[in-house]
Amino acid sequence: MEPVAILLATAAALLSVIATYLAIEAKDLLVATVFSAVQSTAYALMYYILMAPDIVLVYVPVSVGLLPAVTILLIKKTERYER
């Protein structure tokens, strides 16, 4: 692989780790959902760099579109802040 591609993949991977930790720590569940979407975006970029376009096409709508939509619906129906 190209060195630039490896660097990009590494940066995306590190961003996903940071976003995952922040999503777990956040007490505001809406903020946690946004961080989770950031992590998914980084994963989608990694899949693309690792030459798996099929997974990218299923990952983008499900984890950036549908999963946050359902999570936000559930937050709206329950509670926004974690106790």
Added chain:
Amino acid sequence: MKARELLIAISIALMVLLLAYVIELGGLGPLAPYALRDIARAYLEYVYNPWNVTASSMALEAVTAIVWDYRGLDTYFETSVLFVAIVGVATLYRGYRELRGLGGVGLSEIVKTSTRVLIPLILVAGASIAIHGHLTPGGGFQGGSFMAVLMVLLVVVFSLDYAFEKGLTSSRLLAIRSAGLVGILLTSVALLIAGVVAGAGAYVFQNMAREGSDLSMPSWFLDRPLGGTLFLFNVFESLAVVSGLTLTFIVLALRKEEVDQALATGEWCE
């Protein structure tokens, strides 16, 4: 987000980086070889191979060919699992009634106008991913979830009332979903039925001619490779996925007045 949390997150990321470096150096055991394995090479050779049709699926996309042809039964059961999950969600809310005129107005006019511009773009992108699933990356599930995002956008931006008014009711969605599944079922046994009728040998999930069976799905449409069953599977799967995911979202988005019906009766009510 406090500075302390960010600091901990960055240190975890650094730990992952160092761990990856150690693995790359081979410090935690031998690494998988870079060379192609035999099974991968066999798939690459046979996925589109007009000189050896009995081992080929005549599709240009290896992933779709493996998912729906070489490993078709696995994917069939995956689709069934998704269907059972959606039936579970519908059962949990059984007895709800879709009410009109609860006063949902949706988002502002600016958002509505820009969504109107987006609707055909997402629809065309999703449909092309599904229909070209045997030629380019993508397939039925990918195209279906693209179009499901469009439906979610429609419900969120224009309100649930508008969606019901436009005929996006759950009974209709369930009907589309079931039609898609029946289509998948019929496609998987189509050549078997043809074989029984014609008195020739055939297999379940058969795509191209195989050893002991001369029957074959069409492999060309005008000047394009069609992939036989792959095209039909992708189309039906995208229908099933878009209606199933939309149904789940609509059922989860029901208002309090509608769910109260289910709580009051606990059974289906007309």
